[in-house]
Amino acid sequence: MLKQFSMYVHSLVGIHNMKTTVSPTKIAITEAANKLFYAKGIRAVSVDAIAEKAGLTKKTLYYHFKSKDLLIEAYLQARARPNLDAFKSWFEDANGSLPQRIEAIFSNLEVHASHPKWRGCGFLRTAGELAHLPGHPAIKAASNHKKNVEAWLTDILHDGGCDNPPLLARQVQMLIDGAFTIVLVHHDTAYVRDAGKAAAMLVSANLPSSNH
Amino acid sequence: MLKQFSMYVHSLVGIHNMKTTVSPTKIAITEAANKLFYAKGIRAVSVDAIAEKAGLTKKTLYYHFKSKDLLIEAYLQARARPNLDAFKSWFEDANGSLPQRIEAIFSNLEVHASHPKWRGCGFLRTAGELAHLPGHPAIKAASNHKKNVEAWLTDILHDGGCDNPPLLARQVQMLIDGAFTIVLVHHDTAYVRDAGKAAAMLVSANLPSSNH
Numbered sequence: 001m002l003k004q005f006s007m008y009v010h011s012l013v014g015i016h017n018m019k020t021t022v023s024p025t026k027i028a029i030t031e032a033a034n035k036l037f038y039a040k041g042i043r044a045v046s047v048d049a050i051a052e053k054a055g056l057t058k059k060t061l062y063y064h065f066k067s068k069d070l071l072i073e074a075y076l077q078a079r080a081r082p083n084l085d086a087f088k089s090w091f092e093d094a095n096g097s098l099p100q101r102i103e104a105i106f107s108n109l110e111v112h113a114s115h116p117k118w119r120g121c122g123f124l125r126t127a128g129e130l131a132h133l134p135g136h137p138a139i140k141a142a143s144n145h146k147k148n149v150e151a152w153l154t155d156i157l158h159d160g161g162c163d164n165p166p167l168l169a170r171q172v173q174m175l176i177d178g179a180f181t182i183v184l185v186h187h188d189t190a191y192v193r194d195a196g197k198a199a200a201m202l203v204s205a206n207l208p209s210s211n212h
Numbered sequence: 213m214l215k216q217f218s219m220y221v222h223s224l225v226g227i228h229n230m231k232t233t234v235s236p237t238k239i240a241i242t243e244a245a246n247k248l249f250y251a252k253g254i255r256a257v258s259v260d261a262i263a264e265k266a267g268l269t270k271k272t273l274y275y276h277f278k279s280k281d282l283l284i285e286a287y288l289q290a291r292a293r294p295n296l297d298a299f300k301s302w303f304e305d306a307n308g309s310l311p312q313r314i315e316a317i318f319s320n321l322e323v324h325a326s327h328p329k330w331r332g333c334g335f336l337r338t339a340g341e342l343a344h345l346p347g348h349p350a351i352k353a354a355s356n357h358k359k360n361v362e363a364w365l366t367d368i369l370h371d372g373g374c375d376n377p378p379l380l381a382r383q384v385q386m387l388i389d390g391a392f393t394i395v396l397v398h399h400d401t402a403y404v405r406d407a408g409k410a411a412a413m414l415v416s417a418n419l420p421s422s423n424h
Contacts, residue, residue, distance in 0.1 A: 043341070120340065120343055124340065125341070125343060128253070128341070128396060129256070129341060132252050132253075134399045170403060175410075177393050177394050178386030178387055178391075179386055181339070181340070181389050181392075182358065182386055182389050184336075185336065186358065191386065194383055197383070198410075
């Protein structure tokens with residue numbers, strides 16, 4: 001898990017600057033931030049707590065991240081690719097028709113939502129806490145990630161022969177996001193399954209009848 | 213607006229204890245909490261800030277609310293009935309078929325989501341901030357409210373002749389909640405409209421064909 005995460009952080013930063021090698025310290029800070037922010041929220045966790053979790057002084061932390069805001073951005077950037085990759089693998093590993101494979105994304109999500117450490121979607125929870133700061137760098141990171149998921153959904157719905165894949169992708173995305181959020185209200189993962197049935201029905205309704 | 217709010221707080225507390233008259237002070241505190249918590253989130257706002265907004269000392273505030281947790285609960289309880297009443301009026305005032313009237317809930321929500329002070333759903337944002345505290349009294353208040361919306365949706369879908377109204381109500385609810393949350397990510401209210409189209413399609417698909 002740590003190895004996968006480190007490789008991911010390397011590859012992520014590599015996108016911005018191919019010549020930069022990410023220091024193990026920066027990786028340790030990002031991982032500590034990811035664990036604590038996801039567990040309790042971005043305002044509930046102090047920079048002190050992250051430095052302590054990473055086994056570093058606050059001065060060292062601030063050498064790598066100039067502000068808490070940049071740390072929140074890094075937290076979401078670190079979650080983006082693993083999240084999208086999970087969705088992709090859930091879809092690719094599923095058998096059956098296109099609606100059934102879209103529904104499989106939700107079935108897998110339901111399993112994950114039952115884990116005691118699951119706390120919904122880190123991107124949505126962060127956007128909720130920063131609702132009054134739409135220009136925050138973490139909001140941009142969240143928006144980029146959700147747009148990437150939406151683009152991937154658009155591609156697979158297009159490849160599957162659906163009508164209006166961009167609209168359908170946004171609707172499936174909102175069912176995923178609605179399920180993510182309502183489970184934190186009721187703490188009942190059956191909602192994820194119900195959202196999956198809705199997504200499957202919408203996809204079916206957007207397929208030419210010969211493909212049903 | 214203030215008068216409506218006061219009447220609402222009176223009626224709410226009346227449910228629990230018919231003989232209690234809510235003091236104007238308690239109403240002022242609840243209203244200050246509602247404004248500040250909704251604007252910035254529950255952790256970003258201190259009890260001091262709420263006391264100041266209400267024009268009271270912190271001691272007076274604590275006389276009426278023993279803890280910040282109870283203030284957060286009161287904030288959500290105060291939003292519950294006005295929120296449900298808004299949904300009901302949007303549906304009742306709409307013309308057309310059942311799918312069109314369900315879609316009208318989203319059209320109205322889209323207008324509200326364009327307001328500069330709109331910050332999504334206070335219930336979902338609070339549940340996101342308290343994701344690690346599922347037993348918090350505010351989570352119970354949020355769950356009660358969302359269940360009341362779900363029950364109302366179930367009734368109108370049942371009265372409209374839909375198949376499986378309880379499932380369909382949950383699916384429509386998750387499209388509303390998904391729209392609430394994704395707009396805070398992209399700050400683009402067009403998503404609310406797309407969610408409304410999905411809800412209308414799901415309702416159509418669950419109506420006997422003679423009613424289409």
